[in-house]
Structures are given as structure tokens and as C-alpha cells.
Amino acid sequence: MARILSMKDAINEALDLEMRRDPTVIIMGEDIAGGAGAQGEEDAWGGVLGVTKGLIGKYGAKRVMDTPLSESAYIGAAVGAAACGLRPVAELMFLDFMGVCFDQIFNQAAKFKYMFGGKAQTPVVIRGMVGGGFRAAAQHSQMLTPLFTHIPGLKVVCPSNAYDAKGLLIQSIRDNDPVIFCEHKNLYTHAVDVPAESYTIPFGEAAISREGKSATIVTYGLMVHRALEAAETLAKEKIDVEVIDLRTLSPIDLDTVIESVEKTGRLVAVDEANPRCSIASDVIASVMEHAFKAMKSAPRAVTAPHTPVPFSPTLEDLYIPSAAAIAEAVRGTMK
Amino acid sequence: MSDSQIKMIVMPKWGLSMSEGKVVKWLAKEGAKISVGDELLEVETEKIASAVEATDSGTLRRIVGEVDTVYPVKQLLAVIADDSVSDSEIDAFLASYVPPAVDEEGEAEKDAYEYIDLPIGTVRYAKYGDGGKTLLFIHGFGGDLDNWLFNVNTLAENHTVYAVDLPGHGRSVKSLTDASLAGLSKFVLEFMDALSIDSANLVGHSLGGAIAMKTAITAPKRVKTITLIGSAGLGNEINMGYIDGFIGSESRREIKPFLEELFFDRSLVGRQMIDDILKSKRLDNVTDVLRHLADTVFKGGHQAEKLGDAAAASGVPILAIHGTDDHIIPAAHTETLKGKASVHVMGDAGHMVQMEKSKETNKLISDHIH
Numbered sequence: 286m287a288r289i290l291s292m293k294d295a296i297n298e299a300l301d302l303e304m305r306r307d308p309t310v311i312i313m314g315e316d317i318a319g320g321a322g323a324q325g326e327e328d329a330w331g332g333v334l335g336v337t338k339g340l341i342g343k344y345g346a347k348r349v350m351d352t353p354l355s356e357s358a359y360i361g362a363a364v365g366a367a368a369c370g371l372r373p374v375a376e377l378m379f380l381d382f383m384g385v386c387f388d389q390i391f392n393q394a395a396k397f398k399y400m401f402g403g404k405a406q407t408p409v410v411i412r413g414m415v416g417g418g419f420r421a422a423a424q425h426s427q428m429l430t431p432l433f434t435h436i437p438g439l440k441v442v443c444p445s446n447a448y449d450a451k452g453l454l455i456q457s458i459r460d461n462d463p464v465i466f467c468e469h470k471n472l473y474t475h476a477v478d479v480p481a482e483s484y485t486i487p488f489g490e491a492a493i494s495r496e497g498k499s500a501t502i503v504t505y506g507l508m509v510h511r512a513l514e515a516a517e518t519l520a521k522e523k524i525d526v527e528v529i530d531l532r533t534l535s536p537i538d539l540d541t542v543i544e545s546v547e548k549t550g551r552l553v554a555v556d557e558a559n560p561r562c563s564i565a566s567d568v569i570a571s572v573m574e575h576a577f578k579a580m581k582s583a584p585r586a587v588t589a590p591h592t593p594v595p596f597s598p599t600l601e602d603l604y605i606p607s608a609a610a611i612a613e614a615v616r617g618t619m620k
Numbered sequence: 621m622s623d624s625q626i627k628m629i630v631m632p633k634w635g636l637s638m639s640e641g642k643v644v645k646w647l648a649k650e651g652a653k654i655s656v657g658d659e660l661l662e663v664e665t666e667k668i669a670s671a672v673e674a675t676d677s678g679t680l681r682r683i684v685g686e687v688d689t690v691y692p693v694k695q696l697l698a699v700i701a702d703d704s705v706s707d708s709e710i711d712a713f714l715a716s717y718v719p720p721a722v723d724e725e726g727e728a729e730k731d732a733y734e735y736i737d738l739p740i741g742t743v744r745y746a747k748y749g750d751g752g753k754t755l756l757f758i759h760g761f762g763g764d765l766d767n768w769l770f771n772v773n774t775l776a777e778n779h780t781v782y783a784v785d786l787p788g789h790g791r792s793v794k795s796l797t798d799a800s801l802a803g804l805s806k807f808v809l810e811f812m813d814a815l816s817i818d819s820a821n822l823v824g825h826s827l828g829g830a831i832a833m834k835t836a837i838t839a840p841k842r843v844k845t846i847t848l849i850g851s852a853g854l855g856n857e858i859n860m861g862y863i864d865g866f867i868g869s870e871s872r873r874e875i876k877p878f879l880e881e882l883f884f885d886r887s888l889v890g891r892q893m894i895d896d897i898l899k900s901k902r903l904d905n906v907t908d909v910l911r912h913l914a915d916t917v918f919k920g921g922h923q924a925e926k927l928g929d930a931a932a933a934s935g936v937p938i939l940a941i942h943g944t945d946d947h948i949i950p951a952a953h954t955e956t957l958k959g960k961a962s963v964h965v966m967g968d969a970g971h972m973v974q975m976e977k978s979k980e981t982n983k984l985i986s987d988h989i990h
Binding site for chain 2: 452480482483484485486487490492493496520540541
């Protein structure tokens with residue numbers, strides 16, 4: 286009896302289970318109240334796409350805090366509450382909005398443990414939507430994972446499916462460091478078998494989504510699905526591709542990547558982010574440093590172009606790396 | 621000649637989650653004379669690789685499953701027929717062959733895991749086959765009902781087969797108040813009560829073997845026969861390095877060397893097997909339950925109970941199967957059963973002898989049960 290759950294529902298379930306287990310877990314954000322059990326002004330949307338629906342009915346307005354439209358205020362409050370013993374999960378509706386509250390994230394939350402000699406803990410989770418393809422234009426569609434990954438002291442998570450999303454979010458809430466939890470909006474309805482119980486997936490362990498011998502694709506998030514699609518096409522051409530889903534970008538599981546490249550000798554790094562200083566460029570640099578001798582051909586990167594995300598649907602579809610582009614890059618490494 | 625004299629070799633289904641498999645190599649050539657039980661080809665799934673055996677005899681007339689190619693379950697791979705069937709009839713058969721429709725819904729319905737509420741909590745099990753004799757498979761420490769993936773389907777061809785997840789394992793409830801063999805045996809009887817199974821042939825692997833013996837001792841009327849595979853409960857030693865390593869490992873890299881200790885052929889430990897085990901181990905409370913279980917049944921690094929003599933005295937017939945290369949429980953422990961049970965120690969097999977020697981194991985079980 287498989288229990289098929291969408292990524293949106295799996296995230297809701299993870300929040301629900303952790304709020305039930307641990308009274309110090311609170312959630313906050315814009316319009317996150319709503320759904321079953323909410324009334325009057327509390328009956329908002331349950332999150333802009335309904336991820337937090339129903340939680341206010343179960344845990345009340347003290348633990349499900351519908352905040353004013355001021356990211357700098359409530360992200361700062363979440364970081365402060367974490368430093369004082371709560372485990373807040375703050376929803377930044379679109380992670381693109383981090384611009385207005387980035388000091389609270391990178392200069393405060395990420396630095397507390399270091400600057401207070403290890404005596405301060407900041408168990409805060411900042412979760413929100415990332416990625417394109419939702420026709421939401423340049424300010425609501427970016428893949429800003431490289432910006433977070435750059436900062437020491439932040440952990441960065443970007444799941445590709447509902448099973449991983451639930452286990453990684455529970456791990457994020459129980460973790461004692463600040464975690465940026467990136468949810469691809471175009472994966473919210475993607476559904477897989479998810480156990481009803483609580484479980485955790487440790488940070489820094491990539492998943493091997495498909496085993497193969499001829500070439501390695503390293504990616505995360507929505508691109509895992511595009512890579513798997515490319516791998517199916519390539520299998521018909523007798524190119525047997527291994528697909529690695531990083532799952533967490535900080536910490537990153539380079540061991541699994543390098544082991545795979547030592548087997549295949551070929552690397553394609555796929556990233557929905559812009560190309561400069563991206564996860565793709567970071568993976569390629571690390572592999573060249575540690576496994577250069579294993580390479581049979583030059584590595585390739587498939588990323589979005591160095592432009593904002595276009596609003597035109599035609600251009601946006603061209604902007605996001607396609608399975609065809611990934612397959613072509615792999616073919617390029619086979620020459 | 622009718623089609624019924626042309627027998628199909630199809631991609632097998634090992635375990636509930638298998639949907640496709642890859643043809644690794646053919647072990648028999650076109651034109652070879654085939655007897656029932658001959659190994660025809662090697663198939664690899666995401667979980668494990670194994671040989672496909674012939675269930676019909678005749679000549680291997682035509683191979684259509686290509687090496688290194690993935691086929692869905694039930695897809696035709698080869699045909700066997702008597703020499704009296706002409707080549708043109710074979711051609712006609714192949715030309716008219718329609719691959720089975722991909723009916724995932726219906727398939728899932730028919731093969732689904734089932735759940736039942738017992739006093740201890742919700743328990744997962746699977747039921748295969750109908751009629752014949754009744755078998756109940758009990759996995760070992762840290763295992764689950766999929767440990768029997770190469771056994772249940774074969775035995776279900778003629779019998780009613782149940783496999784259960786012990787408490788704290790697989791997808792059964794993650795609590796275990798009484799972790800002693802008596803407590804686990806009580807759980808088995810409660811499970812049988814709930815499914816109205818008066819008596820059954822118990823097949824236990826490792827710790828499951830000890831539970832089967834305990835059940836035969838306490839409730840001999842409920843147990844027709846027992847089959848002990850790489851069984852605990854026969855001697856003192858247990859590989860605590862494995863037990864502690866299995867409990868303590870948190871990542872794929874950590875757990876792999878421990879899982880490899882289970883097999884003679886270590887290459888059988890694949891990515892999917894490791895991922896499945898970690899999926900189960902990462903559920904809340906699993907580690908605590910396994911620790912509590914190990915501290916009870918393997919207290920002080922030794923097996924808490926030796927049950928061979930009492931099990932034999934219960935009058936329930938005993939079959940014991942062990943791998944010579946079992947690194948978890950030594951094969952020498954089966955010595956205590958000599959003269960009291962049918963004992964088979966097999967070479968080129970480790971602790972998971974029911975997987976590595978599935979054909980022999982299935983035959984022995986089939987001949988042993990009442």
C-alpha cells in the first residue's frame with residue numbers, strides 16, 4: 286500500500302509532526318495562517334500555495350504566527366527566537382525576497398555560533414519557494430542557492446521529491462544551525478511514496494537517482510527530473526548515465542560525486558541557477574581538483590544563462606535547462 | 621501443434637517493488653536442452669542480481685531478451701518448446717506475441733502490502749498465493765519481509781504464503797515492549813490469531829529462526845514445521861561487530877561494509893538495497909528499538925537463549941539451512957541439531973543463504989512443509 290504524497294503535502298506533514306513532537310517549534314510568515322480550523326482574519330491562504338494549510342487550527346495563533354509584510358522584521362524575530370531557545374520555521378514566501386532581510390540571515394544567524402565561541406545556537410529554518418517555470422517573472426523565479434551556499438554557517442537544502450523533502454525538513458528543524466530550505470515551486474505537486482512516520486535524512490548525503498557507467502550528471506532540485514529524462518533518451522543511444530541528486534548543497538557530498546566520476550570519467554553539472562559562481566561551477570572545480578586524472582573528457586556545465594528570468598513563457602521555457610540540452614552536453618563529453 | 625506447447629520465459633517479479641529488470645547474460649544457449657530448475661539467464665534489478673530458473677522443460681528455441689537491456693516484469697525473454705514444434709510455429713508465436721499491458725494500478729492492488737492492527741500496534745505483512753499449505757516467513761534482526769523476495773513467489777505457486785514485518789522493522793509499528801524471544805513469539809501468535817491462521821509452517825531467518833523455535837516450544841499445536849535459515853538460538857556466538865555496526869551506521873558509506881558481511885558474494889549489496897535499508901532505519905525510534913532488541917536477545921554480546929534441544933523435543937519437524945560462509949552466526953551452530961533435524965550446510969553462501977541459494981532453499985522448504 287504505497288502512500289503517495291505530493292511534495293507540498295509532505296512539507297505540511299513534516300511541519301505538523303515536528304510541531305506535535307516539540308512544543309518549541311513555531312512557524313511564522315506572510316499569509317501562512319488559514320485552512321481548516323481558522324476563522325476571520327486568521328483564515329488566510331495557509332501559505333501562498335497552501336503549504337501550511339490547517340496548522341493554525343491544530344496549534345493556534347501563538348505557534349502559527351501570521352506576520353506583517355515585513356521580511357526584515359519577522360526573519361529577524363525568527364533568528365532572535367532561535368537564539369533564545371525556540372525552533373522557528375520562517376516562511377519567506379519567495380526566497381527571492383531575501384534581499385530585504387539578508388543581514389539577519391548572513392551577518393547575524395550565520396555568525397552567532399562562530400562569534401560567541403560556540404556558545405550560541407541558532408536552530409532556525411528559513412523555507413521558501415525557488416526556481417522558474419511558474420510564469421512568476423524575474424523577481425519570483427530565481428534559483429539563488431549559490432548565494433546561500435557561499436556563506437559559511439548556513440546549511441542549504443534543496444530536495445527533488447516529496448520523500449526527501451519530508452526527511453530533510455524534519456532534519457532541518459532538529460538541526461541546531463540555521464538552514465535555508467529551498468522548495469522548487471514546480472515540484473509541489475510531484476508525488477511519491479512517503480511513510481506516515483517521522484524520519485530524517487542526514488545532511489551531506491547525495492542520492493544516486495540512477496546508476497550508470499558512461500557519464501555522471503550532478504544536479505539537484507527540479508533539474509534531477511530533467512537529468513533523469515535526459516538519461517532515458519541517452520540509454521537508447523547506449524549511453525548509460527549516472528544521475529546524482531546532491532539534496533543538500535551545504536554541506537555537499539563530494540565523496541559520492543568523486544566516486545562516480547572516478548567510475549565514469551565524464552561529468553556534466555546541471556544547475557538551474559545562473560552560470561557564474563554557481564553550484565555547477567563549484568562541483569566542476571572540486572572534481573577537477575580532486576579527480577582530474579579520472580577525466581576522459583572536459584567537464585560541461587548546463588545552467589540558466591546570465592540574465593534575469595524572463596516573463597515571456599516562450600523565453601522562460603528556453604531559459605530553464607531542458608532535458609534535450611542536458612542530453613546534448615552528455616553527448617559532448619562522450620566524444 | 622498448439623501454442624500451449626510453447627512455453628514463455630518472462631522477466632520475473634522478485635518482491636513487491638520490482639517493476640523491471642536487466643538481462644545481464646544468458647546462461648543457456650539457443651538449442652540447449654532445458655530441465656526444470658536449470659538456470660537460464662542472469663537478471664539484475666535495482667536491488668539485486670540473480671539467476672532465472674526454468675519452470676518448464678524442453679529445448680530453448682529462441683532468445684529474444686537482449687543482453688544489457690531493461691525489460692518490464694512479465695515481458696517475454698525466450699521460448700522453450702519440444703523439438704516437435706516447428707521453427708515456423710515459433711516464428712508465428714513470436715509474431716503474434718503481445719507484451720503484457722502496463723497495468724500498474726491493478727498490479728499494485730493485487731500485490732499490495734497489507735496492514736493489520738494488533739495489540740502492539742499496526743503491523744505490515746504481505747500475502748501471496750492461495751490454497752495448499754500455509755507458510756509464515758519471519759525475517760531476522762534489522763530485516764523486513766522483502767528479505768524473502770526470492771522465496772515467497774516460488775512457494776506461493778502451490779501454497780499460501782505470509783511474510784510479516786516484526787515490530788520495530790520495515791513498516792510495522794516502531795515500538796517493542798517485550799523484546800525477548802518469548803515476547804516476539806507472542807507477537808507471531810497474535811499475528812496468526814488476527815489472520816485466523818490456526819497453524820502454519822514457520823520459516824525463520826536468523827533471529828526469526830529463534831522466534832520460530834520459541835513458538836514451536838510454547839505452542840507446538842500452532843506450528844506444523846519450522847525451517848531455520850542462518851538461524852539464531854542454536855549457539856552462543858553472534859557477530860556483535862555487525863549488530864552494533866548496523867545499528868550505529870547513519871550513512872550509505874558507513875553501512876555498506878556491514879551489509880557486505882551478510883553475503884558470500886559481496887557485490888550483491890547494491891545501491892537500492894542500501895537505500896531501502898536506510899529508509900527503514902531512518903524512521904524515528906528504529907535505532908532505539910533495534911538497540912533494545914540487541915541488548916535483550918544478544919545481551920553481553922552473546923545469544924541469550926539456546927533452543928535447539930527444546931525445539932527438537934517439541935516434536936515439530938525441523939529443517940535447518942546455513943551458509944558455510946555465514947559471518948554473522950557460525951554454520952557450526954547447526955551441529956547441535958544433527959540427528960534431530962534435517963541439516964543442510966551450503967557452500968558459496970553467507971548469512972543471506974535464502975537469497976544466495978534461493979533455488980535450493982525453496983526446494984528444501986517445499987519438500988519439508990506439511
